[in-house]
Amino acid sequence: xxxxxxxxxxxxxxxxxxxxxxxxxxxxxxxxxxxxxxxxxxxxxxxxxxxxxxxxxxxxxxxxxxxxxxxxxxxxxxxxxxxxxxxxxxxxxxxxxxxxxxxxxxxxxxxxxxxxxxxxxxxxxxxxxxxxxxxxxxxxxxxxxxxxxxxxxxxxxxxxxxxxxxxxxxxxxxxxxxxxxxxxxxxxxxxxxxxxxxxxxxxxxxxxxxxxxxxxxxxxxxxxxxxxxxxxxxxxxxxxxxxxxxxxxxxxxxxxxxxxxxxxxxxxxxxxxxxxxxxxxxxxxxxxxxxxxxxxxxxxxxxxxxxxxxxxxxxxxxxxxxxxxxxxxxxxxxxxxxxxxxxxxxxxxxxxxxxxxxxxxxxxxxxxxxxxxxxxxxxxxxxxxxxxxxxxxxxxxxxxxxxxxxxxxxxxxxxxxxxxxxxxxxxxxxxxxxxxxxxxxxxxxxxxxxxxxxxxxxxxxxxxxxxxxxxxxxxxxxxxxxxxxxxxxxxxxxxxxxx
Amino acid sequence: xxxxxxxxxxxxxxxxxxxxxxxxxxxxxxxxxxxxxxxxxxxxxxxxxxxxxxxxxxxxxxxxxxxxxxxxxxxxxxxxxxxxxxxxxxxxxxxxxxxxxxxxxxxxxxxxxxxxxxxxxxxxxxxxxxxxxxxxxxxxxxxxxxxxxxxxxxxxxxxxxxxxxxxxxxxxxxxxxxxxxxxxxxxxxxxxxxxxxxxxxxxxxxxxxxxxxxxxxxxxxxxxxxxxxxxxxxxxxxxxxxxxxxxxxxxxxxxxxxxxxxxxxxxxxxxxxxxxxxxxxxxxxxxxxxxxxxxxxxxxxxxxxxxxxxxxxxxxxxxxxxxxxxxxxxxxxxxxxxxxxxxxxxxxxxxxxxxxxxxxxxxxxxxxxxxxxxxxxxxxxxxxxxxxxxxxxxxxxxxxxxxxxxxxxxxxxxxxxxxxxxxxxxxxxxxxxxxxxxxxxxxxxxxxxxxxxxxxxxxxxxxxxxxxxxxxxxxxxxxxxxxxxxxxxxxxxxxxxxx
Numbered sequence: 001x002x003x004x005x006x007x008x009x010x011x012x013x014x015x016x017x018x019x020x021x022x023x024x025x026x027x028x029x030x031x032x033x034x035x036x037x038x039x040x041x042x043x044x045x046x047x048x049x050x051x052x053x054x055x056x057x058x059x060x061x062x063x064x065x066x067x068x069x070x071x072x073x074x075x076x077x078x079x080x081x082x083x084x085x086x087x088x089x090x091x092x093x094x095x096x097x098x099x100x101x102x103x104x105x106x107x108x109x110x111x112x113x114x115x116x117x118x119x120x121x122x123x124x125x126x127x128x129x130x131x132x133x134x135x136x137x138x139x140x141x142x143x144x145x146x147x148x149x150x151x152x153x154x155x156x157x158x159x160x161x162x163x164x165x166x167x168x169x170x171x172x173x174x175x176x177x178x179x180x181x182x183x184x185x186x187x188x189x190x191x192x193x194x195x196x197x198x199x200x201x202x203x204x205x206x207x208x209x210x211x212x213x214x215x216x217x218x219x220x221x222x223x224x225x226x227x228x229x230x231x232x233x234x235x236x237x238x239x240x241x242x243x244x245x246x247x248x249x250x251x252x253x254x255x256x257x258x259x260x261x262x263x264x265x266x267x268x269x270x271x272x273x274x275x276x277x278x279x280x281x282x283x284x285x286x287x288x289x290x291x292x293x294x295x296x297x298x299x300x301x302x303x304x305x306x307x308x309x310x311x312x313x314x315x316x317x318x319x320x321x322x323x324x325x326x327x328x329x330x331x332x333x334x335x336x337x338x339x340x341x342x343x344x345x346x347x348x349x350x351x352x353x354x355x356x357x358x359x360x361x362x363x364x365x366x367x368x369x370x371x372x373x374x375x376x377x378x379x380x381x382x383x384x385x386x387x388x389x390x391x392x393x394x395x396x397x398x399x400x401x402x403x404x405x406x407x408x409x410x411x412x413x414x415x416x417x418x419x420x421x422x423x424x425x426x427x428x429x430x431x432x433x434x435x436x437x438x439x440x441x442x443x444x445x446x447x448x449x450x451x452x453x454x455x456x457x458x459x460x461x462x463x464x465x466x467x468x469x470x471x472x473x474x475x476x477x478x479x480x481x482x483x484x485x486x487x488x489x490x491x492x493x494x495x496x497x498x499x
Numbered sequence: 500x501x502x503x504x505x506x507x508x509x510x511x512x513x514x515x516x517x518x519x520x521x522x523x524x525x526x527x528x529x530x531x532x533x534x535x536x537x538x539x540x541x542x543x544x545x546x547x548x549x550x551x552x553x554x555x556x557x558x559x560x561x562x563x564x565x566x567x568x569x570x571x572x573x574x575x576x577x578x579x580x581x582x583x584x585x586x587x588x589x590x591x592x593x594x595x596x597x598x599x600x601x602x603x604x605x606x607x608x609x610x611x612x613x614x615x616x617x618x619x620x621x622x623x624x625x626x627x628x629x630x631x632x633x634x635x636x637x638x639x640x641x642x643x644x645x646x647x648x649x650x651x652x653x654x655x656x657x658x659x660x661x662x663x664x665x666x667x668x669x670x671x672x673x674x675x676x677x678x679x680x681x682x683x684x685x686x687x688x689x690x691x692x693x694x695x696x697x698x699x700x701x702x703x704x705x706x707x708x709x710x711x712x713x714x715x716x717x718x719x720x721x722x723x724x725x726x727x728x729x730x731x732x733x734x735x736x737x738x739x740x741x742x743x744x745x746x747x748x749x750x751x752x753x754x755x756x757x758x759x760x761x762x763x764x765x766x767x768x769x770x771x772x773x774x775x776x777x778x779x780x781x782x783x784x785x786x787x788x789x790x791x792x793x794x795x796x797x798x799x800x801x802x803x804x805x806x807x808x809x810x811x812x813x814x815x816x817x818x819x820x821x822x823x824x825x826x827x828x829x830x831x832x833x834x835x836x837x838x839x840x841x842x843x844x845x846x847x848x849x850x851x852x853x854x855x856x857x858x859x860x861x862x863x864x865x866x867x868x869x870x871x872x873x874x875x876x877x878x879x880x881x882x883x884x885x886x887x888x889x890x891x892x893x894x895x896x897x898x899x900x901x902x903x904x905x906x907x908x909x910x911x912x913x914x915x916x917x918x919x920x921x922x923x924x925x926x927x928x929x930x931x932x933x934x935x936x937x938x939x940x941x942x943x944x945x946x947x948x949x950x951x952x953x954x955x956x957x958x959x960x961x962x963x964x965x966x967x968x969x970x971x972x973x974x975x976x977x978x979x980x981x982x983x984x985x986x987x988x989x990x991x992x993x994x995x996x997x998x
Contacts, residue, residue, distance in 0.1 A: 019548045022541060023522060026529060034533065038725040039743030042521060045781070049518045053552075226537040244538030282544070 006069040007081060013057050013066070014084060015282040022240045024050045029238040029246055033230050055103075058088070058095045067092065080285050083465045087284035090163065098146045106139045106412065113410035124400035126381045133409060134377040137370060140412045144371070154371040157414030161291045162421060164467040167368075169480065170417050173424055174361050176482035181358055182391060184490060188342045188354075191497040195341050196334050202326040204256040212322050213249055213259050216315060217267035220301060221452040222247070226274050235262040237298075239273030239288065241281050246270075256323065257339055261302055268301030269294055271452060275460025286463045289471055291415075295422025296429060297455065303353045303423070304430035304488065305451070309336045310444035340496050344394045346401040354489050355392060357423055362387040363406075363416040371413060425472060427485035429459075432476045505568040506580060512556050512565070513583060514781040519556075521739045523549045528737040528745055532729050554602075557587070557594045566591065579784050582964045586783035589662065597645045605638045605911070612909035623899035625880045632908060633876040636869060639911045643870070653870040656913030660790045661920060663966040666867075668979065669916055672923055673860050675981035680857055681890060683989060687841045687853075690996040694840050695833050701825040703755040711821050712748055712758050715814060716766035719800060720951040721746070725773050734761040736797075738772030738787065740780050745769075755822065756838055760801055767800030768793055770951060774959025785962045788970055790914075794921025795928060796954065802852045802922070803929035803987065804950070808835045809943035839995050843893045845900040853988050854891060856922055861886040862905075862915040870912060924971060926984035928958075931975045 003011065024047060031043050057063060070077065070085050077085065113136050120129035144153035155167035214229055232248040239245045247266035252258040272294060280286035288294050305311055309332070312319075316332045327335075342352045348359040366383055369375045375383060384403045385395050396402030408415050433439040437450050458475040465471075472480050493499070502510065523546060530542050556562060569576065569584050576584065612635050619628035643652035654666035713728055731747040738744045746765035751757040771793060779785035787793050804810055808831070815831045826834075841851045847858040865882055868874045874882060883902045884894050895901030907914050932938040932950060941949050957974040964970075971979050992998070 016548060019544050023526070023545050023549075026526060026545070027522070030525060030529065034727060034729075036723070036725050036727055036743050036745070038722075039739065042740040042743050042780075045518055046522050046525070049515060050522075223537075224535070226535050228533060228535050230533075240538065241541040244535050244541050246535070281541075 003081075004070075004073055004076065006066050006073070007077070009062075010066040010070060010084075010088070011283070013060075013063060014088065014284055017054050017057055018282045018284065018287070020050050020054050021287075022244075024054075025238045025240045029240070032232050032234075032236065033248065055095055055100070058092050063088070063092060080280060080283070080465065083285040084283050086467075087287075087464055091284075094147055094160075098143055102139065102143060102146070106136075106143065109136050109139055110411045114407070117404070117407065117410040121400055121404045124398045124404065126399040126403055127378070129404060130378050133380075136409070136412055137377060140414075141371060141373075152372065154368050154414065157371065157412070158417055159414075161415050161418050162468070163290060164469060165292070165421065165480065170364070170421070171368075173480065173482045174357075174364055174417075174420065177357050177420070177424075177485065178361055178391060180482065180486035181354060181489070184493065185342065185344075185355060185358075185392075187499045188493055188497050189344075191499055193337070193497050195337055196330065197338065199326060199330060199338075200255050202323075203253055204323055204326060206251050206253060208322050209251060209256050209259045212256075212319060213263035215318070216260065217247070217263050217270070219315075219446060220264070220267050220271065220448050222267045222270045223274055227270055229263070235266050237266045237269035237273060239269075239276070242274055242276045242278050242286075243281075245273035256319075260319075261306065261339070264306040265298045265302040268298035271301070271455070272297040272460050275452075275456045277461050277463050280463060285465055289459075289462070289464050289466075290468055291418040292421030292425065293459065293468060293471065295418055296425035297459065299422045300426035300429055300455075304426055305439075305443055307336075307339050307353065308440070308443055310440045312336050312339075313444050314446040337496060340492070342493065342497075344392050346388065346392075346394055346396040347405055349405075353423075354493060357420050357485075358391040360416050360420045361391055364420070366403075367413045367416065421480070424482055424485045425480060427488040428472070428476045428478065428480070429455075430488060431484045502580075503568075503572055503575065505565055505572065506576070508561075509565040509569060509583075509587075510782070512559075512562060513587065513783055516553050516556055517781045517783065517785070519549050519553050520786075521743075523553075524737045524739045528739070531731050531733075531735065532747065554594055554599070557591050562587070562591060579779060579782070579964065582784040583782050586786075586963055590783075593646055593659075597642055601638065601642060601645070605635075605642065608635050608638055609910045613906070616903070616906065616909040620899055620903045623897045623903065625898040625902055626877070628903060629877050632879075635908070635911055636876060639913075640870060651871065653867050653913065656870065656911070657916055658913075660914050660917050661967070662789060663968060664791070664920065664979065669863070669920070670867075672979065672981045673856075673863055673916075673919065676856050676919070676923075676984065677860055677890060679981065679985035680853060680988070683992065684841065684843075684854065684857075684891075686998045687992055687996050688843075690998055692836070692996050694836055695829065696837065698825060698829060698837075699754050701822075702752055703822055703825060705750050705752060707821050708750060708755050708758045711755075711818060712762035714817070715759065716746070716762050716769070718814075718945060719763070719766050719770065719947050721766045721769045722773055726769055728762070734765050736765045736768035736772060738768075738775070741773055741775045741777050741785075742780075744772035755818075759818075760805065760838070763805040764797045764801035767797035770800070770954070771796040771959050774951075774955045776960050776962050779962060784964055788958075788961070788963050788965075789967055790917040791920030791924065792958065792967060792970065794917055795924035796958065798921045799925035799928055799954075803925055804938075804942055806835075806838050806852065807939070807942060809939045811835050811838075812943050813945040836995060839991070841992065841996075843891050845887065845891075845893055845895040846904055848904075852922075853992065856919050856984075857890040859915050859919045860890060863919070865902075866912045866915065920979070923981055923984045924979060926987040927971070927975045927977065927979070928954075929987060930983045 027043055027046050027050070031040070035043060067085065067089055074082065074085075109132070113132050116132040117129050120126065140157055141153050144156035147156050152167055158167065158170070214224075217229065218224060226243050227245045227247060230246070230248045231251055233250065235247070235249045237245065237247045247263070247270045249259050249262040249266060272288060276288060277286050312332050312335055316335055319335075320327045320330070340352070342354050344355065345351055348356065351359050362384065365387060366380060369383070370377060370380065381399055381403045388402075389395050430439070433451060433454060436454065439451065442448070442450050459471070462471055466474065469479060472478070526542055526545050526549070530539070534542060566584065566588055573581065573584075608631070612631050615631040616628055619625065639656055640652050643655035646655050651666055657666065657669070713723075716728065717723060725742050726744045726746060729745070729747045730750055732749065734746070734748045736744065736746045746762070746769045748758050748761040748765060771787060775787060776785050811831050811834050815834055819826045819829070839851070841853050843854065844850055847855065850858050861883065864886060865879060868882070869876060869879065880898055880902045887901075888894050929938070932953060935953065936949055938950065941947070958970070961970055965973065968978060971977070
């Protein structure tokens, strides 16, 4: 389709935004991997300039005029062009409503918040973090009110990470998850299945773990010609363009499952990033849909695929060959059980696949109440304890393993739900894959191309063409719900725990 | 000094330029070190955007207006502000005179030039490169004419790398070097000093070389808190800010001197970058003076200091400890001689400290004649042979070891002289250091702080405060000339070769 003059101008600005995004990604990747310590200040100045340039383009008068012009010629636009227009409008409306001064205040509060949080966590003293957290949350609320004074502010905050899914839908999912997981967890606890775990006492060289992780993600379909794998304290994936998507993993010399599962998880993110539509790489429609959708890809690979029996039927022999001494006494059954052990822990990042969402549920409910001023910030630790007791039957011993455990709130609220959206969507996609192909057989045979191809076609290649709900509907035939997740965990843990 | 409103606006734009510069540096460092292969296209788009943004700011009407306003209030500016104004004017005048279309053409011709050059070199066939080189040179000339139709175009081209030194001065330096080096070279060839070299047949592990190189540059004063050391095919230094300056080195498993001297060389660049004035890090005055001055710092450390007897009196015991078997039969005398062996070679990058400048002299004279249309591009190989014969008494066997050996011309002409300016200036600074401190004793004792401090104060901290000639005059008390270099090589090689 021939593009109008307005569209061409629009396209040019959009390309600048996307390239600046990619540059920002590179700066952040560098910061987490190889940047010299003292380079932080320079990097912050660089990021601030990139952000302000993106903001300037999006909020420019020219962009406003172009959007108006394109709306008038809407009927002449193809679906990709329309999606670009929708995404740009969405960003512009938010960016233009919020005063830059507030953004700066938020960013400052977050930098300070991070420092204060670190100290508070070290002291295990929530009251030390409280005043700064209150400030951060007040700014969050102010921000949300600028965007839409008439809507639930928490919904508005979530949208920064997960647009186009309403809070009512998310609430329903969490409620269903709570109702489904809590009784299942009780049953699991009553079972007397045994787990061998002395393999954790042995030593696993970093070099060999590294090699094995590279092997496993390559087998999954992650392309090293367009990516790389490095070590960081906190694993992450940085998509700079479909031709440059880098993953990082963590290591524990006494527990190889840390590096392995962080590799499989980030590998899933990486395959998404590498699968985005190349023909639209400099357009908003070419970017990944949302954090929730991103997380669905990593969790699909990490949990639904990567913690399946079939996966280890394929990979365990190779793992045993890599660490023959350390794993001498283990077979596939043992290993499969170990990587699926369910246990109550106060700490989210140590949680298993099943209880993980209860940890998120606790955070979701607290965020919702705080943002909507149902409780005061100082009441968080108490509410945290109550909810942990209610859902997980466990109470944090102190603030450090309670409300201070996560870094997220130092940057504001609204992020956590994306984790659970990811889990739930992953299960939904996994059920679909069971329908359309013999996914278990494929996994057992190490044939991962079919899965990747399906995901490429139905999720990755779509980029941001559809709003999240539409994307999910088209890919899985259903709307987002907790149903498939509950079905999946009942089946899975039923087998493992014999219940 | 209080800044006027105009100066503050000017400062803001200048800061953006410098930050964008740093971002570009990061992208280029990434490209040469860790970028996935397929990331090239994305990186090119990123660099193009950065360049065009810098160009946009420099050539903007706003910048023009600010420069005019600042010229009117010149007497109120302090010397740093005046230097910033001078540097900005210099850049703007060049950028504004050349049509962006020509810049794009040049950049395209250079990308293609690189590909054609690679093939031509493989085939060892200059005629295959000739049409593209002609195109590149024609564009170079066109470019120079836009900037100043009345001046020697070659001078204008050199200025892109080495502003503020006229071609007459450079010509004089080369002529003096030719006259001084050629007879010295003859005498050296007549000497019958022997060089042990079987150490090159042994193997030196990369890990140990790496360790030793890190040790040596740390001792020199390179700060790893603000830098890092990586491996690349072509060693380079990337200064992103005084707080983030990264060096890279090359390795040869059979010749540890490659990594060692690339480390010392880049370490010199790195120490310059880390020594730039932090208080002016976001100003043009805070940037390094020129390529020639940069090269003087690397060559001072690599040659004048790093190839001195005293340097190895200090470091050889440690090197021998690192490679005890391989260096069993060697002592300091042997090693010092080896790293200073003079030999005629057709290849510039294999040349020693003495003949290196004859290689540059050949290129300088050819560039001058081609740009000024005294000869045709197709005559280059013949002229190359003649001049190599004249200055080095050696003729290339073919184009590959003749006019096709260097990548530089695929990007245009004018760069080569900076190497020699670096050598000459390094010798000048070294003589000054001999005057102001017992530099040889310091080196022998491994006391490098004094040297670094002197360079910091007299060169690095000055950034771009002065034009090159003024900087050299203030630092060494003399104007740039070949005299100290000739004095230095006569003394040095006189001792080694007993002449």
